[in-house]
Amino acid sequence: xxxxxxxxxxxxxxxxxxxxxxxxxxxxxxxxxxxxxxxxxxxxxxxxxxxxxxxxxxxxxxxxxxxxxxxxxxxxxxxxxxxxxxxxxxxxxxxxxxxxxxxxxxxxxxxxxxxxxxxxxxxxxxxxxxxxxxxxxxxxxxxxxxxxxxxxxxxxxxxxxxxxxxxxxxxxxxxxxxxxxxxxxxxxxxxxxxxxxxxxxxxxxxxxxxxxxxxxxxxxxxxxxxxxxxxxxxxxxxxxxxxxxxxxxxxxxxxxxxxxxxxxxxxxxxxxxxxxxxxxxxxxxxxxxxxxxxxxxxxxxxxxxxxxxxxxxxxxxxxxxxxxxxxxxxxxxxxxxxxxxxxxxxxxxxxxxxxxxxxxx
Numbered sequence: 617x618x619x620x621x622x623x624x625x626x627x628x629x630x631x632x633x634x635x636x637x638x639x640x641x642x643x644x645x646x647x648x649x650x651x652x653x654x655x656x657x658x659x660x661x662x663x664x665x666x667x668x669x670x671x672x673x674x675x676x677x678x679x680x681x682x683x684x685x686x687x688x689x690x691x692x693x694x695x696x697x698x699x700x701x702x703x704x705x706x707x708x709x710x711x712x713x714x715x716x717x718x719x720x721x722x723x724x725x726x727x728x729x730x731x732x733x734x735x736x737x738x739x740x741x742x743x744x745x746x747x748x749x750x751x752x753x754x755x756x757x758x759x760x761x762x763x764x765x766x767x768x769x770x771x772x773x774x775x776x777x778x779x780x781x782x783x784x785x786x787x788x789x790x791x792x793x794x795x796x797x798x799x800x801x802x803x804x805x806x807x808x809x810x811x812x813x814x815x816x817x818x819x820x821x822x823x824x825x826x827x828x829x830x831x832x833x834x835x836x837x838x839x840x841x842x843x844x845x846x847x848x849x850x851x852x853x854x855x856x857x858x859x860x861x862x863x864x865x866x867x868x869x870x871x872x873x874x875x876x877x878x879x880x881x882x883x884x885x886x887x888x889x890x891x892x893x894x895x896x897x898x899x900x901x902x903x904x905x906x907x908x909x910x911x912x913x914x915x916x917x918x919x920x921x922x923x924x925x926x927x928x929x930x931x932x933x934x935x936x937x938x939x940x941x942x943x944x945x946x947x948x949x950x951x952x953x954x955x956x957x958x959x960x961x962x963x964x965x966x967x968x969x970x971x972x973x974x975x976x977x
Contacts, residue, residue: 638770646778647751649769654792658781660686660752664706665765667798668717668756671702675726678702682798683717684734685709687859687907689800691734691914697922699730703798707753711735711839712744716755718846730853732921733843737861737869737891738828740836740877802911805904817900825868826907833873837880844885856881857888857921860913860933862906863898866891871953875946882942888921889945893952894932899960930961 645651648661663686671678680699682691686707693701704717714733722728747753751772754765791801809816840856847854858878861869874891881887896902902913919927920934937945952958 637773640774641770641772644774644778646775646781647769648792649766654794657792658784660707661792661794662707662752662754663689663792663794663798663800664709664713664747665754665756666794667702667704667706668720670795671704671721671726672724672756675721675724679727680730680732681718681721681728682732682734683709683714684859685736685738686800687736687909688734689798690802690909690911691917692911693797693799695915695918695924696730696732701730701732705734705798708738708742708747710739710742710744711836711843713747713755715839715843715846716744718843720756722846722850728850728852730855731843731847732855732857735856735858735881735887737865737874740833740873741828741830743830743832802904806910809901809904809910813901819900821905822862822864822900822903824906825865826862826905827865827868831873833877833880836877837884840881841884854885855888855921856885857917857934858891860890860894860897860902860909860917861892862900862903862909863893865906866893866897867953871949875949878937878946879942882937882939886936886938888917888934889937890917890920890934892949893955893958895930895959895961895964896933898958899962901960901962930964932958 642650646659648654648657648663648666651657651661654661678700680696680701681704682688682693682696682701683704686705686709688709689703689705691703691705693703706713711733718728718731744755747755751769756762757765791803793799793801844854846852866874878889891897896909896913896916903909915927916929916933918924919929935941935945
């Protein structure tokens, strides 16, 4: 037997298989790593990797950042003043990942004036190291780390789901304004909600919490402290806020653990808290599902933080938390869990105006 010939055939076969897999993955590109046009995206891209690559390649295009999880993606950076903001939201964004990103951007020469950072019920639960093992969340890193990711991404055997999504032209497309604002655009989804508001509000998906488990509170608070210190060193204006968590997820997430995190957070920095049970978080109309709030809720967040009185923000939505009011704030949140009389946002709009607003069911 000619072993040299046999080994050559095996080697050529493996190379052909690898080249074929790489070609298919490059064309399908389920997470948008090689995509320039995101109008045809059919699943959430790895926006962390793609957005960081964009920012590092254009360090002077923006001077301010909105950072956080994908929930923060629905905050319109066009409403943020005193800076050229980019929405650096991404799937499962947590402080440990934000810390690394900020260091990388500053090292590249980006001059940052403002950072508006959103936190979640999972910010103190998810280990950023876990993101290294998923193509959806793998972060941008050194050239060696990126080369390893590109290679793994291209040589992975394509899944049936990815192939089906690529060929199924009726799959709902997602729109991402990656190279300008960084925001995802939910036009089709919003239009679908408005066509049948009652069906959306009563959908069974709102009974299913977005669930995370774990506790790395101490490490997360240290990461936020490190971010604060970097901002002081570089004269960056830092504002933190906690996202409005849908009631189903909020109750399931463990309010007592959340409370512990908030108590530790106020020892590091003051912040705005939009979580808890309030007229927004108990209203399914204000959410796409039990994780992501809608754009008009993002407008309320911006208006509350920046005192924009032209926007009619519900009175019970958003509290500025300091060491002096933390205990009273947490007690009010405990009471809200027992309060059966909280009025949904849209019910309040009808009650407080002479006629129902067009955007309320």
